[in-house]
Amino acid sequence: MEPMPKPLLRRLVLTFLVGTGCFFTGLVFFLYENDISFFILSTLLFAGSAAKGIQLFLQIRKKTYSVLEGTCTDVRPKLFRNHCDILLTDKDGNEHLLLVGKDHKIRPGLSYRFYFKNPNSILTGQNPLLTKAAMTDNLLGIEEIPPTESISYKKAT
Numbered sequence: 001m002e003p004m005p006k007p008l009l010r011r012l013v014l015t016f017l018v019g020t021g022c023f024f025t026g027l028v029f030f031l032y033e034n035d036i037s038f039f040i041l042s043t044l045l046f047a048g049s050a051a052k053g054i055q056l057f058l059q060i061r062k063k064t065y066s067v068l069e070g071t072c073t074d075v076r077p078k079l080f081r082n083h084c085d086i087l088l089t090d091k092d093g094n095e096h097l098l099l100v101g102k103d104h105k106i107r108p109g110l111s112y113r114f115y116f117k118n119p120n121s122i123l124t125g126q127n128p129l130l131t132k133a134a135m136t137d138n139l140l141g142i143e144e145i146p147p148t149e150s151i152s153y154k155k156a157t
Helices: 006-033 036-062 128-136
Strands: 066-077 083-089 095-101 111-116 139-145
Touching: 006 036, 006 139, 066 095, 095 139
Parallel strands: none
Antiparallel strands: 066 083, 066 111, 083 095, 111 139
């Protein structure tokens, strides 16, 4: 079996950890304070997190996600907003306008790999605003592609 990409594995693990943490927090409050309503809410949160994690796991296993690779050519931060516009140029020369949160440190000139939920979310040749809106909610993860370095070998004589 092929290894899972790191950003997708990180998202999967965090999804399960958040749900498990909520469940155990609710369990502790229930045991010490007899707070049944908080326990029920934390159990529902755990169930929702587990369902989302299972759905993500199946999507990763079936490889029903899409990957967009390219070089970041421009980063346009939005004033008073928690996102910025990223202009990404793929290997074919197509430009994609992506809306990415400011918590992702993306720098111009570097190559990145973006993972999206829906394989049909990458639309080229359409209205850039519609394309950006489709990609916003489908983003699963981002990873930097290391530059390929050519290594020269010398024979010892």
